Amino acid sequence: MKIKHKQVHPLKFIKSPKALIYNGLLFVIILASLGCSSDGRMTTFESFGPVAEVQGLLFDVLIWVMAIVFVLVEFVLIYAAIKYRHKPGAPLPKQTHGNTALEITWTIIPTILVLGLGMWSLQVLWQIQEPPKGSEPLEIVATGHQWWFEFNYPDAANGKAITTANELKIPVNRPVSLILRSDDVIHSFWVPKLAGKQDMVPTRNNPLWFMAEEEGYYYGQCAEYCGTQHALMKMAVKAVSEEEYLAWVEGYGEKPYLSEEAQQGQQVFNGKGQCITCHTSSGPDSEALVQARVNGFLSGAAIAAGPNLTDLATRDKFAAGIYDRTSENLKDWITNPNELKSGNYMYKLAQIYKTEDGVANLTESEIEALVEYLQSLK
């Protein structure tokens, strides 16, 4: 394709289609390398379970389909846009009105393509609806709250009930069947490396299942805007060996060993701190208890459903997946949770924060004792 040197046309940034393609490729490569991180905590490009795997496969195929269509159509567009530029003195071009045969063809082919994709989508959709027949999934009820996740195991193992929060411990290679629900606004449960998301809608019990094929710590986050701290409503699924899982279940709720300081902390927890109003630390929560807390909140009382802390010291993070569970961080949190997660209900409702500067109405040693207690909850 010749370009006359004297011709200065408005596409002068593009010297030729070849340059355009090179520059375009360079751009895409730079972009991809900027974004590439092999350790993407929430990436959908790595899957560790059958549901995420087939969803990932669908997307991989889609990328190819989109890329091919993109290159083809954009190429034809750019080719036509450049080749049919007006040349000075050229006559009026042929006044073509259309080409019915061509138009019918390019209507039918895309129809077949999208219907094909649609059929495959449906097949996968029905395939991932339920865990494989005959498997005995671990059943869990996950409840969304502003801004943390409650996990209830009606039967974690051997008939034992467990309530925990923000970190979902499961055994590897066993399907997990969740019922998703909410006690306030709509949230969404999303652990990308294990499965796509489903919403947690008040009035509904939405099913979601997945399985972890490898031990690991799988990051998740709420994926439906749910108010002030939607951005800091995270959680994780921790897939462990069968033995480790059973050991955790057995140890849950057993009276923890408490040092002297931790016992003092327990007294603050149950007494001056009034933590026990919203947080249980001695075993699973009954549905009635949580409902009472929720109803109290709705009626304007200084109470809300708070994360169950019984096994807090077995979790990697706290405050809904935001902070590592170090004593330093726990101390900062208890001192003034508003600094770490502004607008959270613990700060808004708990009596100990009704101070002038918002700092907890507890002495430093009381707070340290509380932290010692919390760090003993295994």
Add this chain to the structure above:
Amino acid sequence: MATVASKQSQNSMLSNIWGWITTVDHKRIGILYGVTAFVMFLVAGIEAGIMRWQLSMPGLDVVSPDVYNQMFTMHGTTMVFFAIMPLNAAFFNYIIPLAIGARDVAFPRLNAFSYWTFLAAVLFMNFGFVVGAVPDGGWFAYAPLSEQPYSTNQGMEFWSIGLMLAAVSSAVAGLNFIVTIVNLRAPGMSLMRMPVFIWMSFVVQILLAFAIPVIAVGLIELTMDRLFGTVFFKPSAGGDPILWQHLFWIFGHPEVYILILPPMGIISDVLPAFSKKPLFGYPFIVFSGIAIGLMGWAVWSHHMFTVGLGPIAVSVFTITTMLIAVPTGVKIFNWIGTLWGGSIEYKTPMLFAVGFIAMFIIGGLSGVSHAVAPSDYQQQDTYYIIAHIHYVLFGGAILGIFSGIYFWFPKVTGKLLNEKLGKYHFWITFVGMNLTFFPMHYLGMNGMPRRIYTYATEYGWDNLNALSSFGYVILFIAMVIFIVNVITSLKSGEDAGHDPWNAPGLEWTIASPPPVYNFSDLPVVEGRDPYWIIKRRAIAEGKELPGPQALVDPSTVHLPDPSYWPAFTSLGLLIFATGFMIEIPVWFVKYPIAIVGGLLVFVGILAWSNEPITREKNH
């Protein structure tokens, strides 16, 4: 002497303002819509800028979480309802009567009322900023978050009632334009001879007429929940939050076609003008527009794939959504067919039109990927969706709108916009847009949810967020160039003449700017692209190209008189709406100001109905 002169100019400035308030001229109303909408576009752009600043690095504290949540709510709401819809309306108002060879729309006072009610909506909703109660429920305001006790200040009432005002404005305008297009076309302009912009607008007005009542119902129910203790969407009392979603999206999906079809119509008229050949496959483009309008009603729950509707519902909507890709995609091929074999002049309107096609291909393709429901379970509520939205709305609608602005600015003002600045505007916008939004595809599939005010560095999202925020700066620069172009061209732009582009539509047969009565001689339409037919016949017969239609004395032309009742009625509506924000215990009446506003509306409509169309008794 000086005082007399200044009093005169004061008088004339006041009478000038009064002239605009009482105008029923579709051209003036179009300009009012366009200017107001563009200002709101810039406002929403600033809201976006605050968000991009906050997200440019992990863990920033530029704004608090609450303010960030207000920003994305207002950015989305403003862009959809107060920028793109009214920018489209600016074109409906200005161009439709001209392109069909009419004097004005069917109901000129109703037309004015649409604008003033739209302005009332803009002022009402943004008043939240003044009193510190800014809507923060997201632009689709899902319940129960939008309800008490989760949304405690009046922000969501500013939102729901403000949108109701906008809904009234659009619904009424929709009916107006349906009647106009059906009844007021010039002789010879059959439906299949109408410019594609008129066709797309026609489909959109019908969509509006049916979709707006649905959102109106939802908004009324939400407002009643918040103000009058009803429980439509309150789970604690047996209400259903999913009902809100259905009502919103049954409106919301046709709404996105309401947003995109007019710009598609615009470029369908720009491409032939600058390719110097007719639109390729006019009937296919018209029928695919109609098909999109019809099929758009059958896809709404693809916005709700993750809500738990069950596999049967999800399956149905997967297939319908896949199918609607066909009429959309087919248009792209027809547009390329228009370029093919043409003799393309790349004036700025044409750059934006071709840019539209290039960007809409990307937005359309990502849209197809959303239709694959199991994959959408990963994509939904992430930045991948935000990438799609902005490719179709910015790369699509906004680029198409700019194409229309550059195309018709000479007709409206009599001046040409500067070509060099226009080209800079286009290319810098093009680069900026892609820098801002392309990385979001990857961010989304790398796990970044939407509507989060911050993120941690450990998630690997830092670089692409920084790149995206840099892209915003580029877009900002492009917008400044555009504004400079408009201002300087208005002042000292080149004279446009009546037909600067050698275009085929009837609007180019009259002077620029058009006289108040538009056409002195009723045009007779001999086919599609009517002005080309006339011009090419002149060339073939060796005659001179026709000039603009000769001007006549405006007082000899039958035109509707200006009226203040439309603005008065809109003001009444504004007072009515405001009344619900102020609770005053007056005996047993909670909202006395609303009652006053309602009475004003009633008086306004009564007076309007009894006002003669013109005051002249003789003609």
